Amino acid sequence: MAEFNATPDFSGAFANAGALPSNVPCRLIETSREQWLRVAEALRAAEGMLLALWGHDERDGGQGFLVYASYLTAQGLLVARLCLRNGDERFPSLARLFPCAVRMERALHDLLGVASDQDDERGWLRHFGWPREFFPLRGENRLQTSFPPTPEPYPFVSVEGEGVHEIAVGPIHAGIIEPGHFRFSVVGEKVLRLEERLGYTHKGAAKRFQTLSLAAGHRLAARLCGDSSVAYAWAYCAALEALSATVVPPRALWLRALALEHERLANHLGDLGALGNDAGFAVGLTQFSRLKEDLLRLNQAALGARYLFNFVQPGGVECDLDPKWATDLPRFYSHLDTELEQMRSIYDEHAGLQDRFRGAGVLSTATARRLGALGLAARASAIPLDLRVDYAIAPYDRMRTKIVTQDAGDVAARVVVRFQECLEAMRLCQRLLEQLPSGDIHSAPRVAPSGALATGIIEGWRGPVMVALQAGPSQSIRHCHVHDPSWQNWPLLEYAILGNIVPDFPLINKSFNLAYSGQDG
Amino acid sequence: MFDVLTRILRTGICSEPLPRIETEQAANLQQRIWAVLGRALCIRQVDAGSCNGCELELHALNNPYYNLEGAGIKFVASPRHADLLLVTGPVSVNMEEALLRAYEAVPHPKLVVALGDCAACGGIFGESYATRGGVSRVLPVDRVVNGCPPAPPDILRAILEAAQGKRQALAAATAT
Numbered sequence: 001m002a003e004f005n006a007t008p009d010f011s012g013a014f015a016n017a018g019a020l021p022s023n024v025p026c027r028l029i030e031t032s033r034e035q036w037l038r039v040a041e042a043l044r045a046a047e048g049m050l051l052a053l054w055g056h057d058e059r060d061g062g063q064g065f066l067v068y069a070s071y072l073t074a075q076g077l078l079v080a081r082l083c084l085r086n087g088d089e090r091f092p093s094l095a096r097l098f099p100c101a102v103r104m105e106r107a108l109h110d111l112l113g114v115a116s117d118q119d120d121e122r123g124w125l126r127h128f129g130w131p132r133e134f135f136p137l138r139g140e141n142r143l144q145t146s147f148p149p150t151p152e153p154y155p156f157v158s159v160e161g162e163g164v165h166e167i168a169v170g171p172i173h174a175g176i177i178e179p180g181h182f183r184f185s186v187v188g189e190k191v192l193r194l195e196e197r198l199g200y201t202h203k204g205a206a207k208r209f210q211t212l213s214l215a216a217g218h219r220l221a222a223r224l225c226g227d228s229s230v231a232y233a234w235a236y237c238a239a240l241e242a243l244s245a246t247v248v249p250p251r252a253l254w255l256r257a258l259a260l261e262h263e264r265l266a267n268h269l270g271d272l273g274a275l276g277n278d279a280g281f282a283v284g285l286t287q288f289s290r291l292k293e294d295l296l297r298l299n300q301a302a303l304g305a306r307y308l309f310n311f312v313q314p315g316g317v318e319c320d321l322d323p324k325w326a327t328d329l330p331r332f333y334s335h336l337d338t339e340l341e342q343m344r345s346i347y348d349e350h351a352g353l354q355d356r357f358r359g360a361g362v363l364s365t366a367t368a369r370r371l372g373a374l375g376l377a378a379r380a381s382a383i384p385l386d387l388r389v390d391y392a393i394a395p396y397d398r399m400r401t402k403i404v405t406q407d408a409g410d411v412a413a414r415v416v417v418r419f420q421e422c423l424e425a426m427r428l429c430q431r432l433l434e435q436l437p438s439g440d441i442h443s444a445p446r447v448a449p450s451g452a453l454a455t456g457i458i459e460g461w462r463g464p465v466m467v468a469l470q471a472g473p474s475q476s477i478r479h480c481h482v483h484d485p486s487w488q489n490w491p492l493l494e495y496a497i498l499g500n501i502v503p504d505f506p507l508i509n510k511s512f513n514l515a516y517s518g519q520d521g
Numbered sequence: 522m523f524d525v526l527t528r529i530l531r532t533g534i535c536s537e538p539l540p541r542i543e544t545e546q547a548a549n550l551q552q553r554i555w556a557v558l559g560r561a562l563c564i565r566q567v568d569a570g571s572c573n574g575c576e577l578e579l580h581a582l583n584n585p586y587y588n589l590e591g592a593g594i595k596f597v598a599s600p601r602h603a604d605l606l607l608v609t610g611p612v613s614v615n616m617e618e619a620l621l622r623a624y625e626a627v628p629h630p631k632l633v634v635a636l637g638d639c640a641a642c643g644g645i646f647g648e649s650y651a652t653r654g655g656v657s658r659v660l661p662v663d664r665v666v667n668g669c670p671p672a673p674p675d676i677l678r679a680i681l682e683a684a685q686g687k688r689q690a691l692a693a694a695t696a697t
């Protein structure tokens with residue numbers, strides 16, 4: 001990845017980059033329109049990655065609209081800020097350099113009414129539930145405004161040619177899955193093109209944050225993506241703690257990491273079962289869902305809830321771990337370890353399963369790099385990217401986390417990464433318990449200065465989750481943006497499915513298992 | 522193959538008894554569902570803007586501990602095959618139309634259970650430009666399950682109770 005000041009160009013561009021409070025090394029750079037693109041170009045050249053793109057209405061402060069982009073670089077997070085003044089509502093698109101920017105720019109337009117100069121002018125989050133000229137993040141618009149639905153067409157890109165037909169799936173799917181729409185162009189059974197349409201679960205999160213106090217925001221953050229609530233709440237709290245210079249007691253950090261690894265484990269177990277099932281091996285689902293339930297019950301007993309929606313609190317964690325778990329949890333891990341090894345060999349040796357897994361939904365390393373793949377999906381395509389190592393925050397700085405990668409980029413690779421990450425997560429949990437510091441689990445959050453901005457970033461089970469948080473007057477939230485790695489990874493699926501057959505879509509889709517609600521916000 | 526069979530045998534049966542519901546043993550209710558419908562109670566789940574937390578607990582209901590199908594309940598793919606619509610989420614405006622269409626497709630008497638705090642009253646999202654603030658704002662709701670997310674036994678109990686409450690209606694619907 002890119003290094004700050006890595007090239008002569010950089011030093012010029014970053015001359016006015018100042019430190020931004022965060023749980024990782026982070027800098028903020030004010031850019032002009034030209035610099036906005038120059039920074040992006042320099043980062044692209046140095047293999048930096050666009051992470052998030054968001055905006056905020058600062059017209060009342062006399063600044064106009066602010067557009068932000070955050071980048072992952074080898075030395076930390078870089079946030080670029082562009083101020084659109086004097087009624088300016090357009091900004092230079094980053095999509096030419098970073099394809100993942102397309103949908104983020106469309107979403108930004110839906111929310112704030114500032115448009116990039118890219119071609120795709122279709123709404124992303126706005127379907128037909130509110131009028132085109134209502135931009136929820138503008139200061140004059142209220143959260144509690146209700147509009148009657150006014151249907152309008154959404155032109156999918158159509159593929160012409162002999163024998164080509166379209167299959168439309170969703171938003172409601174056959175199983176118990178989140179809603180989204182998939183439009184396939186197929187010849188026979190072969191997929192020529194897939195176009196995703198998401199945004200169905202948009203709940204107005206960014207605007208809702210603005211009605212909450214800083215001390216309450218983590219509750220909403222934890223409820224944006226139920227399978228990643230620990231990662232989301234931690235990223236939020238990390239931003240808040242950076243903002244207010246609150247020092248979290250080490251014991252609380254260790255317990256947060258324990259909860260985060262349990263979350264990773266629970267999701268991987270669930271996915272491994274579902275992937276077996278989607279490939280016609282129902283025993284896999286039965287076995288893994290049983291193991292997952294064992295873990296959830298353990299969460300309930302040891303950490304207070306099956307799903308840890310309230311565990312991470314500003315300044316620490318909700319409840320302490322009883323000393324007896326120092327021996328009981330490791331006993332569970334070693335039991336699970338054995339079970340996983342057995343299931344691994346069953347999966348490996350099952351000809352039918354391997355036949356479905358191997359060569360299905362291949363995402364090449366080159367495509368993954370070009371599209372800016374993150375997290376688990378990137379690692380299964382041979383890209384060693386894991387913030388637990390790259391930006392090792394406490395306690396990960398003492399854990400020597402092993403980054404699990406696979407080369408093939410197919411469903412089988414994403415299955416193997418999950419198996420190995422389960423083992424690694426348990427090893428980490430074991431170490432966390434061995435080293436668990438004594439002391440408090442909570443320190444009182446301090447006051448956050450009004451107007452201050454901070455970021456928090458955590459490697460969730462899918463990949464990096466980022467929160468950008470700005471304090472308002474009297475400890476209110478001025479604005480809060482939450483980024484899910486699915487923004488980067490949904491487009492990968494459109495490539496991975498090409499040339500595969502439609503009946504393999506559920507399996508390939510599951511092998512990525514991306515967030516809908518987390519992304520829709 | 523041998524591995525798989527050994528594993529199945531070694532795991533054994535881990536299903537737990539059904540939760541008790543207010544007036545009768547759930548096991549009796551299962552017989553009554555059968556007596557009325559002659560088959561399982563079929564549920565179509567609709568995610569109307571959930572955070573996915575409620576869905577995770579619905580997945581859990583399908584694990585061997587809760588033995589959902591053993592209770593005579595199963596999830597189906599089409600609302601046309603469903604006796605009960607199980608809705609999660611605060612009803613995002615982007616999902617409203619799809620939810621209404623699914624409801625239309627469910628045959629009478631159209632049981633509706635609103636699952637989770639969001640579905641019950643909008644939860645932390647409330648009512649906004651993007652959400653309707655709960656399922657009852659859009660559809661008649663027979664039963665609400667609170668919790669964020671509700672635990673599997675609570676979900677199971679509510680489904681059983683909703684089915685019990687509407688037993689006569691179900692009987693009438695199947696008779697015609």
Ligand code: SF4
Nearest residue numbers: 572574637638639669
């Ligand atoms: S009730 Fe809780 S778990 Fe269920 S959708 Fe709402 S926030 Fe998620």
